Amino acid sequence: MSELFDLVLLALLITIALLVVRARDLLVAAIIFSGYGLGLCLLWLHRGAPDVAMAEAAVGAGVTTVLFLVAIGVTGRKEK
Amino acid sequence: MKKPLVIALLILLALALLAAMAELPAVGQADAPVHTHVSARYIEQGEAETGAHNLVTAVLLNYRGMDTFGEVLVLFTALCAGFAVLLAAARNGNKHYRQPPAPQESGAVPVIAVSPVVSFVVRLLAPFIALFAAYVILKGHLSPGGGFQGGMILGALFIALTLVLGKQYSARLLPVAWRPWLYALAPAAFLVVGMIGLQLTGYFLGYPQEPAWHGVREAMMVTLEIAIGVGGAVLVASLFLALESD
Numbered sequence: 001m002s003e004l005f006d007l008v009l010l011a012l013l014i015t016i017a018l019l020v021v022r023a024r025d026l027l028v029a030a031i032i033f034s035g036y037g038l039g040l041c042l043l044w045l046h047r048g049a050p051d052v053a054m055a056e057a058a059v060g061a062g063v064t065t066v067l068f069l070v071a072i073g074v075t076g077r078k079e080k
Numbered sequence: 081m082k083k084p085l086v087i088a089l090l091i092l093l094a095l096a097l098l099a100a101m102a103e104l105p106a107v108g109q110a111d112a113p114v115h116t117h118v119s120a121r122y123i124e125q126g127e128a129e130t131g132a133h134n135l136v137t138a139v140l141l142n143y144r145g146m147d148t149f150g151e152v153l154v155l156f157t158a159l160c161a162g163f164a165v166l167l168a169a170a171r172n173g174n175k176h177y178r179q180p181p182a183p184q185e186s187g188a189v190p191v192i193a194v195s196p197v198v199s200f201v202v203r204l205l206a207p208f209i210a211l212f213a214a215y216v217i218l219k220g221h222l223s224p225g226g227g228f229q230g231g232m233i234l235g236a237l238f239i240a241l242t243l244v245l246g247k248q249y250s251a252r253l254l255p256v257a258w259r260p261w262l263y264a265l266a267p268a269a270f271l272v273v274g275m276i277g278l279q280l281t282g283y284f285l286g287y288p289q290e291p292a293w294h295g296v297r298e299a300m301m302v303t304l305e306i307a308i309g310v311g312g313a314v315l316v317a318s319l320f321l322a323l324e325s326d
Contacts, residue, residue: 050224051136054216058232063316066239070323 005046013039027077030068037061118143130287131297132221140226141301145285149274152266152308159263159315166322194244202244209237217309218302227266227305231312238317247321254317262314269307273300 016036023029037060044053105112122135122143130138140148213233220226242250254262270285277286277300280293287297 051134051226051229054225054229055232058229058236062236063232063239066236067316067319067323070320074323 002046006043009039009043009046013043025077026072027069030065030072033068034061034065037064129289131294132301134221134223134226136224137221137226137301137305141221141304142287145270145274148308149267149270149285152270152311155312155315156264156267159319162319163322199244202240206237206241209233213237213309213313217305220305221298221301227308228312230305231309232316234309234313235316235320238313239320242317242320242324247324250317250321254314259314259318262310263318264311265314266307266311269304269311273304276300 013036016032016039020029020033020036023032037056040060041053041056044050044056105114109115122139126135126138126143127133130142132138132142213230215230216225216233217227217230220230238250238253241253274285277288278284280286280288280296287300
């Protein structure tokens with residue numbers, strides 16, 4: 001059961017990673033990437049690393065996304 | 081022509097990496113090198129030697145304090161590099177860096193148009209998020225969490241408040257005159273605590289072991305956690321403000 005949870009989560013993470021790479025709209029890519037951070041946070045938590053999970057939730061899902069969004073705001077939204 | 085070559089190279093790289101992975105010892109194998117050297121000592125005596133119930137904090141602040149000092153310096157350097165790039169781009173009118181639209185008359189306007197629901201929820205939750213961040217920072221040596229994690233929560237809260245309430249508010253929350261001092265807060269705290277350790281034990285970043293000094297040891301750890309937390313929050317917030325600035 002526990003192994004199954006990890007496997008499903010890993011499959012989900014790989015899918016999300018592929019979606020991020022495929023997205024042509026950088027805004028969409030940044031938002032999906034925050035979902036990747038959230039999934040990774042769950043995985044850390046389930047593997048028994050709550051410290052890393054907290055950092056991942058705050059940095060990966062929160063702060064990085066905001067910085068990406070601001071960076072997209074000052075440069076451009078479409079991939080050339 | 082190029083694409084098949086790239087794919088072939090990637091497959092080769094993946095095969096090499098997978099082969100290397102197969103050589104690693106199995107997860108949880110008792111005689112793997114990771115488990116036979118220092119980690120047994122950390123697990124058995126970490127709490128008694130460092131006074132931190134959370135072994136992650138024991139390693140971060142005590143056994144590997146110098147590494148954390150280096151990490152804090154790396155973050156400080158990264159902030160300096162980020163400022164340098166942004167300032168140079170703004171000054172040279174780099175064509176890849178679109179100039180923001182001319183600033184309108186500055187009132188208490190939010191950075192972007194925010195719906196009243198978002199604004200209300202952020203303002204309602206702000207004190208609770210701040211309290212949680214303080215809890216995570218201060219309890220870092222007893223439970224999961226610590227300076228980095230709490231600092232990121234604090235920084236995210238600051239960004240949310242800036243987005244909702246505008247820059248006037250963020251300047252009031254974090255006065256511009258303080259910012260340069262706060263950038264270097266974490267490395268400076270490590271230097272000071274390290275020097276105190278040098279005085280007390282003879283080692284830089286050493287912590288006194290005697291039972292009578294446990295209060296001092298805890299105070300040193302909490303000082304470091306607070307400095308890492310506030311420094312990290314300011315780092316994240318000022319990167320955001322530097323990108324946003326007009």
